[in-house]
Amino acid sequence: MENMPHSKSAIxxxxxxxxxxxxxxxLMGVIGGLFAAVLRFLIEIISYFFTEILLPHISLVIQDYNLGYLLLPTIGGLIVGIIISKFSKEVQGSGxxxxxxxMTFKxxxxxxxxxxxxxxxxxxxxxxxxxxGKEGPIALIAASFGSFFGGKLSLRxxxxxxxxxxxxxAGIAGTFGAPAGGALFGLEILYQGITLSAxxxxxxxxxxxxxxxxxxxxYDNIFAVDFDLSSIKxxxxxxxxxxxxxCAIVAYLHIFSYxxxxRLFHKMKIPLFIKPAIGGLLVGLLIMFYPDSGLYGTGFNGIQQAxxxxxxxxxxxxLLILKILASxxxxxxxGSGGVFAPLVxxxxxxxxxxxxxxxxxxxxxxxTPALYCILGSAAVFSASAQAPLNISLIIAEMTGHFDVFPPLIVTSISSYYVGRIFFKGSSIYTLILGRKGHHLKADTIYLLGTTQVHEIMSTNLVTVSSSIKISDFAQLSNQYHPLNKFPVVDFGNLKGIAFIDDINKIPYNSWESTTIKSIMRTEHTIISxxxxxxxAMDRMNQYNLRALVVAEKIEGTDKYNLQGLVTFNDIISVWQKERKK
Structure with missing residues (x-):
């Protein structure tokens, strides 16, 4: 009975x-939907200006080829390059x-x-x-508001x-008119887990x-499909x-090309803002040969033709080959943009x-061959993004034909498993992230959320007292090299953790007169x-820690039972092992 008030309070x-x-x-739904509409409006306005107003003034037609198309993506790439180099490097590529x-590191x-x-x-x-594609920016800006409100309200x-x-x-659902597919897109690719509470x-x-x-x-469907799908055998x-x-093989060729x-652009010794302009020039060259076949922009008009x-x-x-090159x-x-539309x-x-x-x-x-166009639209994305469920729903919603859902699922799952072999557990999104040195797998976030600290913690510990001098601490680190993180214990009481790198905060001539109590970390350093x-990763990021002491509180006391140590590098090593597998 004594626990009843506590239980009611918890409930x-x-x-x-x-x-x-x-x-x-x-609120996120409203914001995501609004920004999806804003993004679509901006693209329409910019496209109208460049194709209907600017293009007629810069057109030069030679043997039915309009050289003016060379300049449109080049100008756009130059503007985007300036935004990247002057304002925000994070806008490169997909969001x-x-x-x-x-989600993983920050x-x-x-x-x-x-x-x-x-x-x-x-x-x-x-x-x-x-x-x-449009999914990258709309996902990024809508998600950024979720992060903003979560931070303001001090949410976990x-x-x-x-x-x-x-x-x-919400942004994906609004962009493609696919609420069920948009929800699964978020859960399958970003959240990487589907539970009732989420x-x-x-x-x-x-x-x-x-x-x-x-x-x-x-609320019209993105694509109009007029043929009869009841003839599926x-x-x-x-x-x-x-x-x-x-389609998995095609996905592999696309990622290989990308x-x-x-790498070719990365090796170019030219200013950063010039590179998207050069990429735009290459795209403009392809558009010049086939201006009305969907190589320009998202390519949805070309999909409709198919x-x-x-x-x-x-x-x-x-068009398959040219779109791979253009994307x-x-x-x-x-350049800035998502990969969803090109993959579809x-x-x-x-x-x-x-x-x-x-x-x-x-x-x-x-x-009917048109049916295979629909199935292929889902299958290449499924293999590339390692996400067969959401794309099957999105394509069904974009076409308005849920009767094609069974073959969509079969085709997407087939390409998913073959793609998993090709990409060794990675996806096009994690491969792009790999350029920054973060070699994640498609299920990395799920792995972090299901693996417990005790499974990877180090039990090879050397403890120190808070009264030890900095000079002695430096010698101790040399004696127990490569250990550089030491739990601090005074008379059996766990006090915190001391990092050998932090001794550089103390002037060398003060090492003999200063103890590690002045450099040890005591707040938020203990984890179960x-x-x-x-x-563990969240705790380290939030409080700028490189390791955490693993300990359990002894019931009825203020003391802890020291069990081990988990470091940032320990967690990274888990990914490295998964990558080798």
Whole structure:
């Protein structure tokens, strides 16, 4: 009976917290939906200015090729390059890797300033012809508000991550008119886990985001699909599996192209702001040959042409190759934009080519080549992003054809598993993040949240007293090299931790008269052995620590039972082992 008030208090606190999260998820839904509409408007305005106003004045037509297209992405790339070099380097490439980095390494901290510049840069990049998608910037700016409100309300890091996921889901849902797919996008790629407590606020935010964007742009499907899908045959399902394998190979070729072009630009000894302009020039060259086939911008018009079965086999293959090059040049050169739209376009052309070729060879087995365009649109993204569930739902919602969901799932799962072999557990987002030295896997955040500290902690400990002189402490570190972090224990009482690097804060001539009590860290240095690696990482990031003492409090006392030590490098080593696997 004595615990009853405490239990009621805990239940009330938990209920209030859930209510707060639900309320904030609604707010994230509104913000995500609004910014999805704003981003779409900016891209439309910029595209109209460059194609309808500027292009006629700079056009030079030679043998039916308009050289003016060379300049549009080049000008856009130059402007984006200036934004990157002068204001925010974080706006380069897709915004999803930056979110993964923040979720993993920075306790879900993102500045709204980064999201704002990302929106401007991507609007210019896509509006002037850059071959990129809209999901990166909208995800980044919507998630940044989740991080902002979470910080202002002093929410726990896991709740900040949840709000960031709500913002991302709302932005994706509004951008593509896909609330269910947008929610799964956030849970599958960013949050990397689907539970009831997380799913409810994320799905709520996604639905609100979709509704808010629809108030400005309507609720029509992104793509119009007129053919009859009832003709799908049971005998085609093995072919869908083969299509998944083929699309995984295409995904591998796309990532291979991106990595090669990215390294090429990285090695260029030229100013940073020039590189996106050079990438834009390469894209402009490709657009010049096929200006109306979806190489310009997101490419949704080209996807619609493929759905309408207006493209021959040869054209499908050509556009597939050119979009791979255009996307790689835009993002690999440091331009701003996401990879979702290019991957959907590449998959559409790959699926269309597969279906058209199959229809020519085995007309009795292939129901319609356009169906394979739809399936390919999902399969290439599934292999590249290692996310088969959300893309299947998004494509079904974008086309308005949920009757194609079963073959979508079969094809996407097939490509997912083949892609997992090709990319060794990484995804296109974690591979992009790898350029910054963070070699994560597609399930890294899940790994951090499920692995406990005691599984990796070091038990090889040397303790010191707070009364030891700095000079003696320095000699001790030499004696026990390579140990450089020492739990501080006085008369059996755990006091904190001392780092050998911190002795440099004390003048050398004061080492004999100063004890390590002046440099030891005492606040927030103890963590439970049952805590997760993510909790340990959050603690280190939040309080600028390089290690934590692992200890459990002895019941009925103020003393701790020292068990071990966990360092930042210990957690990194977990990723390294997973990477080798």
């Amino acid at each position: 009330k606190e938990s209920s209030n917290n859930r209510l707060l999260i639900l309320s904030l998820s609604c 999803i890797p930056y979110l993964l980095e923040s 306790s879900a901290k993102i500045s709204p300033r980064v999201g704002l510049f990302k929106t401007i840069a991507t609007s210019i990049s896509i509006g002037t012809g850059g071959s990129a 890091p896991e709740n900040k991550r949840l709000l960031m996921t709500c913002g991302l889901a 799913g409810i606020p994320v799905f709520l935010a996604a639905v609100i985001g979709s509704v808010v964007t629809g108030l400005f742009y309507g 049971i005998a085609e399902y093995p072919i869908f599996i083969l299509l998944g394998v083929f 990595k090669k072009i990215s 759905f309408d079965e207006n493209l021959a086999l040869g054209m499908l293959v050509i 790689s040049a835009t993002i690999g050169s440091g 376009y590449i998959g559409c052309m790959a699926g269309g080519a597969f279906g058209t070729a199959g229809n020519s060879l085995f007309p009795s087995l292939i129901s 052995a049952k805590a997760t690696l993510q909790e």
